Amino acid sequence: MTFHSTIKLESQQINGMTQITRLTILPASQSGTAIHVAEAIKDRLDALGSHVVEIVEEGRIPDIGFADTDVLLLVIATHGEGEVPDSFLPVYEALQTQRPNLTDLRYGVVALGDMTYHNSFCGAGRIIDGIFGDLGGSRIGERCEIDASTQPFADEDALAWLEHWIEAL
Ligand SMILES: Cc1cc2nc3c(=O)[nH]c(=O)nc-3n(C[C@H](O)[C@H](O)[C@H](O)COP(=O)(O)O)c2cc1C
Numbered sequence: 001m002t003f004h005s006t007i008k009l010e011s012q013q014i015n016g017m018t019q020i021t022r023l024t025i026l027p028a029s030q031s032g033t034a035i036h037v038a039e040a041i042k043d044r045l046d047a048l049g050s051h052v053v054e055i056v057e058e059g060r061i062p063d064i065g066f067a068d069t070d071v072l073l074l075v076i077a078t079h080g081e082g083e084v085p086d087s088f089l090p091v092y093e094a095l096q097t098q099r100p101n102l103t104d105l106r107y108g109v110v111a112l113g114d115m116t117y118h119n120s121f122c123g124a125g126r127i128i129d130g131i132f133g134d135l136g137g138s139r140i141g142e143r144c145e146i147d148a149s150t151q152p153f154a155d156e157d158a159l160a161w162l163e164h165w166i167e168a169l
Helices: 033-048 086-098 115-120 123-134 154-167
Strands: 011-014 017-028 051-055 071-077 106-113 144-147
Touching: 017 033, 017 086, 033 051, 033 071, 033 106, 033 154, 071 123, 086 123, 106 115, 106 123, 106 154, 115 123, 144 154
Parallel strands: 017 051, 017 071, 071 106, 106 144
Antiparallel strands: 011 017
16 A cells, blocks of 8 residues: 555645644553554654654653644553553653643544453543543544554554544644
8 A cells, every 4th residue: 555645744834934743753552562653653754754753752751731742643552451551651640630731732543452352442542532632632533543453563554544644634
């Protein structure tokens, strides 16, 4: 599958100058898949060249108001019984205790899970999506949910979703 012809990139014109969109990818991973997916997405966007894309290092708490980014892409694995990975707990707790106003933030969600966990399928991604929405963030497009029991190559589904997601930016 190729994406070259259909992906359109956002750029804003301010005072005649083209503004590059700053896109931050925030992964939450226990065993590496979400990191791999985040890197695949960054590689794809870097190749297209119209965004400045940064992946937040795992365990580093970003500015919890996300003021230094235009668009945030959350790539969230589910562990335990519908819980966020341990590495994401500091961000999760900061969101809940500090309750930042995210009305200026646009975000997307890629949720990784496994349908054999039934009711908790992609639970962490769904919870995090709900928190960002409650705090005023505007989700771009639909949430991407990837089932490890049927798709061993999560990056394939993520890149296919990216094609449509980026059109909604
Ligand atoms: C111990 C364990 C618990 C899991 N619990 C859930 C769960 O409750 N719901 C779900 O949808 N997936 C669950 N998963 C599946 C993971 O979310 C899935 O394999 C994901 O791709 C892992 O991403 P990561 O490698 O970035 O941690 C679990 C996986 C493991 C190993």
